[in-house]
Amino acid sequence: MSLLSIEHLTIRTGAQPLVSDLSLTIAPGQRLGLIGESGSGKSLTALAAIGLLPPGLSAGGSVQLAGHEVVGTRDANLTRLRGAVAATVFQEPLTALDPLMRVRSQIAEPLRRRARRDGRRIDVEREVVDLLGLVAIAEPERVARSYPHEISGGQRQRVAIAMALACRPQLLIADEPTTALDVTTQASILELLDRLVRERNMALLFISHDLPIVSGIVDDVIVLRRGEAVERGAVARVLTRPEHGYTQALVAAAHRFDAGLERAP
Amino acid sequence: MSLLEVEHVGFGYSRDRRTLDDVSLALERGSALGIVGESGSGKTTLLRLLLGLNRPSTGSIRFDGDRLDAGNAAFMRIYRRKVQAVFQDPYSSLDPRQTIGRIVSEPLRALRIEGDHRGIVAEALTSVGLERGIVERYPHQFSGGQRQRIAIARAIVARPQLLLADEAVSALDLSTRVRIVELFQRLATQMTLVFVSHDLGVVAALCDRLVILQQGRVVEAGGTREILSRPAHPYTISLLNSVPRMPA
Amino acid sequence: MTALAETAVAPARRGSWTLWAGIVLVGIHVLVALLTLVWTPYDPTALVGHRLEGPSLLHWAGTDRLGRDFFTAIMIGSRIALIVGIGAVAIGAAIGVTLGVLAAFATRLLDDALAAAFDILIAFPTLLIAMLVVAATEASLGSSILALGIALSAVIARLTRIVAKRVLTLDFITAARTAGASWPSIVIEHILPNIWPTLAVNFALQFGIAVIAEASLSYLGLGAPPPNSSWGYLLQAAQGTVYTAPIAAFAPGIALVSLVIGVNLLADGLRDIADPTRRGVV
Numbered sequence: 001m002s003l004l005s006i007e008h009l010t011i012r013t014g015a016q017p018l019v020s021d022l023s024l025t026i027a028p029g030q031r032l033g034l035i036g037e038s039g040s041g042k043s044l045t046a047l048a049a050i051g052l053l054p055p056g057l058s059a060g061g062s063v064q065l066a067g068h069e070v071v072g073t074r075d076a077n078l079t080r081l082r083g084a085v086a087a088t089v090f091q092e093p094l095t096a097l098d099p100l101m102r103v104r105s106q107i108a109e110p111l112r113r114r115a116r117r118d119g120r121r122i123d124v125e126r127e128v129v130d131l132l133g134l135v136a137i138a139e140p141e142r143v144a145r146s147y148p149h150e151i152s153g154g155q156r157q158r159v160a161i162a163m164a165l166a167c168r169p170q171l172l173i174a175d176e177p178t179t180a181l182d183v184t185t186q187a188s189i190l191e192l193l194d195r196l197v198r199e200r201n202m203a204l205l206f207i208s209h210d211l212p213i214v215s216g217i218v219d220d221v222i223v224l225r226r227g228e229a230v231e232r233g234a235v236a237r238v239l240t241r242p243e244h245g246y247t248q249a250l251v252a253a254a255h256r257f258d259a260g261l262e263r264a265p
Numbered sequence: 266m267s268l269l270e271v272e273h274v275g276f277g278y279s280r281d282r283r284t285l286d287d288v289s290l291a292l293e294r295g296s297a298l299g300i301v302g303e304s305g306s307g308k309t310t311l312l313r314l315l316l317g318l319n320r321p322s323t324g325s326i327r328f329d330g331d332r333l334d335a336g337n338a339a340f341m342r343i344y345r346r347k348v349q350a351v352f353q354d355p356y357s358s359l360d361p362r363q364t365i366g367r368i369v370s371e372p373l374r375a376l377r378i379e380g381d382h383r384g385i386v387a388e389a390l391t392s393v394g395l396e397r398g399i400v401e402r403y404p405h406q407f408s409g410g411q412r413q414r415i416a417i418a419r420a421i422v423a424r425p426q427l428l429l430a431d432e433a434v435s436a437l438d439l440s441t442r443v444r445i446v447e448l449f450q451r452l453a454t455q456m457t458l459v460f461v462s463h464d465l466g467v468v469a470a471l472c473d474r475l476v477i478l479q480q481g482r483v484v485e486a487g488g489t490r491e492i493l494s495r496p497a498h499p500y501t502i503s504l505l506n507s508v509p510r511m512p513a
Numbered sequence: 514m515t516a517l518a519e520t521a522v523a524p525a526r527r528g529s530w531t532l533w534a535g536i537v538l539v540g541i542h543v544l545v546a547l548l549t550l551v552w553t554p555y556d557p558t559a560l561v562g563h564r565l566e567g568p569s570l571l572h573w574a575g576t577d578r579l580g581r582d583f584f585t586a587i588m589i590g591s592r593i594a595l596i597v598g599i600g601a602v603a604i605g606a607a608i609g610v611t612l613g614v615l616a617a618f619a620t621r622l623l624d625d626a627l628a629a630a631f632d633i634l635i636a637f638p639t640l641l642i643a644m645l646v647v648a649a650t651e652a653s654l655g656s657s658i659l660a661l662g663i664a665l666s667a668v669i670a671r672l673t674r675i676v677a678k679r680v681l682t683l684d685f686i687t688a689a690r691t692a693g694a695s696w697p698s699i700v701i702e703h704i705l706p707n708i709w710p711t712l713a714v715n716f717a718l719q720f721g722i723a724v725i726a727e728a729s730l731s732y733l734g735l736g737a738p739p740p741n742s743s744w745g746y747l748l749q750a751a752q753g754t755v756y757t758a759p760i761a762a763f764a765p766g767i768a769l770v771s772l773v774i775g776v777n778l779l780a781d782g783l784r785d786i787a788d789p790t791r792r793g794v795v
Binding site: 361 | 687
């Protein structure tokens with residue numbers, strides 16, 4: 001059974017469609033990328049997958065998380081699915097974390113919830129530190145005691161990833177997780193995501209506008225344009241031999257900026 | 266004589282942590298210089314110093330041989346005619362309550378430039394690829410890429426000699442980014458360009474010379490092709506290694 | 514198991530009935546006020562009937578304890594209230610916006626000092642400040658307006674400082690400086706237009722506060738004497754007769770409440786219209 005199954009998803013605001021007739025599936029352990037520019041509907045799709053569409057939008061079609069329908073379901077019933085099946089990492093670490101809570105309290109929340117669900121007793125302090133170590137944060141005790149504004153952007157994103165992992169999800173949804181970070185920090189966060197997803201056999205839905213980044217971390221990709229899927233396939237094929245005109249233009253643009261970075265042999 | 270000379274410039278708030286430390290660079294007329302740095306590198310502060318919005322704590326900046334005196338109003342009025350800027354965020358760099366016409370003509374009014382303002386604004390708009398008829402509309406009616414073109418039109422309307430761009434394409438989509446970079450390439454043939462960015466791919470496409478900043482210091486400087494193909498400093502090497510590449 | 518029906522996530526958008534309701538309520542008072550400039554049912558100072566008559570065809574709201582027509586007094590109250598509200602807000606805005614903008618530009622130390630000064634002034638009840646000012650001068654319409662204007666200026670100054678500082682961080686201000694604009698022209702061209710929507714709503718709130726504060730002043734006998742009597746004065750005069758002639762107490766109160774609510778609704782509606790980004794965009 002697929003972890004995430006989207007069928008003919010359409011999202012509208014008023015009469016205007018933001019996502020049109022989108023279908024995709026993610027099996028356990030599968031890595032899928034959504035490539036799109038602004039207005040492509042990629043972030044809305046991620047929100048629809050966990051039932052967090054903002055008010056004022058209407059959704060049609062079907063979105064199923066581990067077999068449970070998300071569209072039209074009351075929020076109270078969805079909270080059990082979120083975290084257990086899918087967890088999310090968003091783009092902006094500064095707003096994803098509560099500025100008034102210490103890091104350890106924010107990680108403790110999903111940890112306790114998961115432990116309650118499993119019926120286990122846990123030593124919260126130790127698990128928080130372990131989790132911070134898992135996301136390769138140096139000095140985990142100090143970071144655990146800190147507030148979000150006292151740590152760097154890269155560390156905040158690692159904390160956000162730790163919070164997502166605390167739920168032990170089967171599917172990790174990452175929406176532009178490195179866009180707000182420096183280039184050098186970006187590389188280490190991507191490497192971290194890659195390793196964690198592999199070690200825990202999670203599925204990954206990776207959303208980005210950055211073609212080179214996507215090519216390094218997923219196996220298959222769907223290209224979105226104004227809410228419609230215009231091309232899909234293995235990422236290596238789509239980015240080297242694109243078939244749709246829009247994909248070809250994107251790939252050509254990416255190559256323009258890639259070309260200058262060729263090193264001398 | 267270089268168009269711009271930055272000599273041992275320092276800027277900082279505390280003794281042990283300087284935002285800029287002993288930064289020197291020279292900009293030749295007609296060239297396109299890329300200033301590359303990540304957050305905390307001091308690139309934004311350097312740009313503000315070049316725009317006369319702050320004064321350096323140590324060192325000096327010379328434009329065309331004359332020392333940049335940010336406190337001298339008369340000097341700055343002349344300086345601002347020659348040096349203009351484009352900023353990163355197309356959504357906050359245009360006053361949402363003003364029409365495009367008023368936005369683009371602001372330098373003409375502020376610098377008291379004479380002539381047919383309407384005609385000059387129309388020319389600036391067409392040269393950045395926009396229609397002259399948009400002067401009555403408001404910023405919120407345009408996309409990010411279009412707003413950035415409007416911001417560029419505003420920057421070139423007074424025909425500056427030097428154009429400074431602060432991460433001017435970082436907030437744009439890939440396909441829009443290509444087109445705006447092409448616009449900058451065209452502008453680079455008419456004026457001298459300084460392009461501040463963290464994106465090596467963009468500066469590689471646009472600039473013939475580079476200065477790499479790390480934590481307020483210049484760690485490497487020289488021709489773009491030389492630096493990118495044979496980087497010398499470890500930081501430059503790690504920057505290049507960190508940039509994700511397209512599959513071959 | 515597919516959900517084929519489109520599920521609305523939540524409705525958005527408040528209607529524009531606020532604007533129309535506001536226009537109607539305020540409009541009534543404005544018309545009445547204008548009317549009193551040229552005509553009133555009776556001369557406000559004349560003794561035209563028996564004392565404390567109930568409502569009748571001749572006197573729609575009856576008469577007061579001296580025999581003056583009550584309805585006339587209520588109508589004039591509209592004029593007084595509008596003059597007080599507009600006058601107080603105008604003075605408060607002139608002082609407050611100026612100080613607030615200056616504070617937004619001030620250096621750290623001066624800014625902190627000004628912010629503290631504003632907060633201290635705000636801690637005093639509006640009424641108390643107004644009473645102090647009126648006590649220093651003589652009770653008249655002018656002194657009431659001045660007193661209330663000063664009392665309101667602190668709140669307006671604090672709000673102006675905050676929103677002006679926020680606008681100062683935006684890139685288009687830096688762009689204006691780079692374009693060669695002087696600080697005064699930046700204030701007029703960029704800062705004031707961008708803080709206006711927030712201020713306008715606050716001015717409407719202050720209008721209501723001023724009108725109610727003036728009513729309180731008059732109720733305490735510190736406001737303008739007749740024939741410039743406001744509703745507050747009428748409320749005080751109606752105290753002794755609230756059981757025998759209840760309308761004397763209710764009518765001024767209803768008039769007061771309707772004006773204040775009307776101004777607030779109007780301000781909300783106008784703010785939505787004045788913002789170019791909201792025009793026709795979801």
